[in-house]
Amino acid sequence: MNTTLSMNDRMKAQFIETGLTAAMTLPSANRLMECATFTTAAPRQKLFHEGDRARQFFSVVTGYVRLFRQNSDGREADIRICGPGDTFGAELVFAGNIWTYDAEAADKAMLVSFDLEKVREIAAGDDGSFARAIAASVSAELQDARDCIAGDRLNTALQRVAHYLIEQCPGGASPQTFRLACRKSLLAGKLGLAPEALSRAFATLKTLGVHVQGRTIEITDIEALKAL
Amino acid sequence: MNTTLSMNDRMKAQFIETGLTAAMTLPSANRLMECATFTTAAPRQKLFHEGDRARQFFSVVTGYVRLFRQNSDGREADIRICGPGDTFGAELVFAGNIWTYDAEAADKAMLVSFDLEKVREIAAGDDGSFARAIAASVSAELQDARDCIAGDRLNTALQRVAHYLIEQCPGGASPQTFRLACRKSLLAGKLGLAPEALSRAFATLKTLGVHVQGRTIEITDIEALKAL
DNA sequence: CGTAGAGTTGAACTTTGTCAATCAGTGTGG
């Protein structure tokens, strides 16, 4: 399914939206684009496995990608859920060339892949602004990963779900209605929960003015959520 | 307690041992050293708090530093335990200048601090090898953080403790005897456990040939540990 | 309609955190 496509203007525009290029100067973004290949992935398609040699890293244009680890019994735990604009694997530009996790497309997904060797060459050849832009993306990922560790260790399922909902409220005022960005089972994984636990959390939150109808969320009292 | 010291040869040697400089070219390491200040911290001394503006990042020379978050009730969760050779806060070179966690010395600790502004200036001024070396350190931290997330979500307390012991076995053969690198309560935090849970894990492991006497660990059958 | 996939609910069970009491090791001062 790894189809190389010529880049049209719409794709370029989408690519520019990517978090990676946001912090980049225009010349850097242009150099990066020269290493880019557009790719699509079918639902549940594996992108790579833990232990595989890595030849490129990725940005998500549309859809979602699940990064996860497996234990010896085959049980899986999500490490990160990447949505539109997210980059994953950029840490390999600077350290290592083996994947330390599995990745699969959650839905039909559109990705940009960047050739690691070419990116490293560019990073080594310029004044350092290119490398710094990628390093900024990796640093942001590190902050997110630490938020995740702290969140897991400090908060209960209910609190993590409430926190997620607060984050998703555009504007931060209530009452408010919006749609979940992804399937609930995917969200559960992102929050480090079994799907059942997410369900129960939503059920409990009903008493605090959170009404869930399919993917539609209605929040009547955001302050009550923050109080958790 | 932040005493600036002139750098003697022993200090230079210790500094060179640091993971940060390991991946660095000698000129880069020399440039980095120009931004460095030696600092000591008393046991339980706070280095900074979440939300503080960051002016430097750190490497640990001796002792341990606890990075943690607090929730609204004041309960704490460790994000990372830094020992000799570990660097923390380097992500701020590339993104952000506010601490997103608290830090305190676990024991009496000796640290090197690096002025963020100066480091950024050097990173912007050279051919990029300096920035790439720091980025490599941040990337390694990201891998560790993900190991931590996956380990927390996938393994029980017993499995995490067993995994830690296996990691600590020099050579990887049994029988073997070694000392824990730090206090048990600190280790518990590193593994995301309450001290009581670590105690119980050790008690359970007694039946699998792990004998704990204070900080001394005796492992008779490392294969039994791996089987968990 | 009917089927497949996603989501929900219930019940039993496991794991781990919390609280309280106790123990062990270490150092201090009388």
Next chain:
DNA sequence: CCACACTGATTGACAAAGTTCAACTCTACG
């Protein structure tokens, strides 16, 4: 040299939180 206090570690009892498994519902879509 011993009593005392202090800190860290251990143990038991208990409660809370989540997982797991199974049955059931709902919805979308052919």
